Structure formats: structure tokens, C-alpha cells
Amino acid sequence: MSDEPLLARLAELVTDAPEGLIDRIAARWVTVGGPVGEMFVAYTDHGIAYVRPAGDDARREFRRRFGRPLLPAPRPPAGLVPALRTGDAGGLRFDLRELTPFQAEVLRAARSIPRGEVRPYSWIARRVNRPGAVRAVGTALATNPVPLLIPCHRVVRSDGSPGRYIFGSDLKQHLLRSENVNLDEMHDLARRGVFYLASDTTGVVCFPSCRHARRIAPAHRRGFRTVAQAAAAGYRPCRHCQPAAEAA
Known part of the structure; x- marks a missing residue:
């Protein structure tokens, strides 16, 4: 029975x-x-x-x-x-009916972050057209019913530090390192006030974890604190990682 x-x-x-x-x-x-x-x-x-x-x-x-x-x-x-x-759940369907529309939208945005890359909470907030709702984004990610498959572990703080995670911050770092996210480099750049990397050969500015930023030869790297500073210097946002969502 x-x-x-x-x-x-x-x-x-x-x-x-x-x-x-x-x-x-x-x-x-x-x-x-x-x-x-x-x-x-x-x-x-x-x-x-x-x-x-x-x-x-x-x-x-x-x-x-x-x-x-x-x-x-x-x-x-x-x-x-x-x-x-x-770490690629592109072929799966998810039942998110128990979530609010905002929570579901946040998770759909997080789902778009590729393996090996991260985005800040504020990037998610702008993707869901709620730029002032960074704290609410964090709360929505904390209620993720399907972690690992919808990769909320790929959302980090704006200073590059991992931030909180449903399974603990240590496990979050473990997951990101296993996906070859360049955490150490991001931390080093953040300590120097660099949150975006640009290439003086392509004229494109990216998040440091972006696959395109990681291909920039050291001699051609240019670092910026904000997208606005990069734009003022003549760089355009990367179409892949879309750092323009961070511009104030």
C-alpha cells in the first residue's frame, strides 16, 4: 500500500x-x-x-x-x-509554477549564463528590467528549486566574490572552479578596481569571466571600473556577455 x-x-x-x-x-x-x-x-x-x-x-x-x-x-x-x-541543461524542461513571475524571470536569466562564466546580481536585475532590485534578485535565487540545473551558482557579487549559495559559499566556489571560472584572476582584478576588460584590437569590453575576455593577450588588455568609462574610451559592449546591462 x-x-x-x-x-x-x-x-x-x-x-x-x-x-x-x-x-x-x-x-x-x-x-x-x-x-x-x-x-x-x-x-x-x-x-x-x-x-x-x-x-x-x-x-x-x-x-x-x-x-x-x-x-x-x-x-x-x-x-x-x-x-x-x-552543467548544460538546455534540453530540459522545468516546472516553475510554484514561483512568482519575478522569481521565475530571475531564474530564466540565470539559466542563460554559460558554463565557465559568471555574472553579477545587478546584471540579472537589469535583465529582468528591475535594476534597483538587486537584493530581491538574491532572494529569488535563494529560493531556486532546481539548483545546479538552473545555475544560480554562476551569479556573484559585483566585486567578483562568490556571495551566498543555497548549498554554502564553499561549495559555490568549488562548483565555479570545477567549471574553470577564473575566480583568482577576477579577485585580483577587483582588488585593483578593475571590473571589466577590453581589447584594444577588437574594441570590445567584457566581464572578466567572458570567454572573449579570456582570449585577450596581456599586451592588448585594458581594464575599467565601469562600462561607462570603457564607452567613453571608445569601447563597445560585448554581445556575448552584455556588460552594457551594468552601465549606470
Whole structure:
């Protein structure tokens, strides 16, 4: 007998439930290996809904937060395991219906940050057209139901320091270093008041973690505190990392 009362009652029906009914009512769950150990992953008919370290606490928190019964799944949903392994979840769908529109928009912006790069909280705030809501962005990221897959760990403070993370700041640094983010270089630049790097050959200014900034030869690097200073010196914002979102 199921330990979920609703599912137990459905099992007592004289006829079979209509196809798909169970998946519209319940969520499926699996445990899979991830970059921070064994993970509990729950998903619904709308997509991945919840990711946390495996254990009874994760199942209890899912039921409390989502109000759905849980059924064990025979196998992970397609694409989940490689997404956790590579940090690229582009092929997955997510169930973000329990979030507010603002929270969901913040997570969609965070999802766009490529592996190996980071963006400041203020970049997210401007991406969601709320430039003054940096603190609210941090709160929204702290409620991320699907960390690792939607990479809120790639959002950092404007001084380049990692900032808080749902699994702890040490683990955040571990994840970023495992993705080859140039944290040490960013910290060194920030101590010197440099938050953007430009190339005097391409005329483009980037965030220091941007793939294009990391290709600039030392002799052709120019550092700036703000995008406005770079623009005044004749540099245009990188189309890939879009630092113009930082301009005051």
C-alpha cells in the first residue's frame, strides 16, 4: 500500500485511471549522482521541479512546498544525468509554477549564463528590467528549486566574490572552479578596481569571466571600473556577455 493517501485511494478504483491522470496529480522522483553528491530530483508532467541532496528531508520538503504526492520513477528523465554532469541543461524542461513571475524571470536569466562564466546580481536585475532590485534578485535565487540545473551558482557579487549559495559559499566556489571560472584572476582584478576588460584590437569590453575576455593577450588588455568609462574610451559592449546591462 502506498504511503501517499491520495495514491492509495486511486489504487482502489474499480477501473483504471485515465491515461496521464497520475502524472497530473503526483510527481515522480529519482536519485542520481551529481557534482555535489547524490541528488534527489522530482519532476512533474511540466518538467524538473525540485533538486536537493538526497534523503528523507528532501522528500518531506518537496511535499510541504509543492503539496504533491511522490512516486518513485523507474529511471531518470531523458537528459537529466548529462545535464548534471556537464552543467548544460538546455534540453530540459522545468516546472516553475510554484514561483512568482519575478522569481521565475530571475531564474530564466540565470539559466542563460554559460558554463565557465559568471555574472553579477545587478546584471540579472537589469535583465529582468528591475535594476534597483538587486537584493530581491538574491532572494529569488535563494529560493531556486532546481539548483545546479538552473545555475544560480554562476551569479556573484559585483566585486567578483562568490556571495551566498543555497548549498554554502564553499561549495559555490568549488562548483565555479570545477567549471574553470577564473575566480583568482577576477579577485585580483577587483582588488585593483578593475571590473571589466577590453581589447584594444577588437574594441570590445567584457566581464572578466567572458570567454572573449579570456582570449585577450596581456599586451592588448585594458581594464575599467565601469562600462561607462570603457564607452567613453571608445569601447563597445560585448554581445556575448552584455556588460552594457551594468552601465549606470
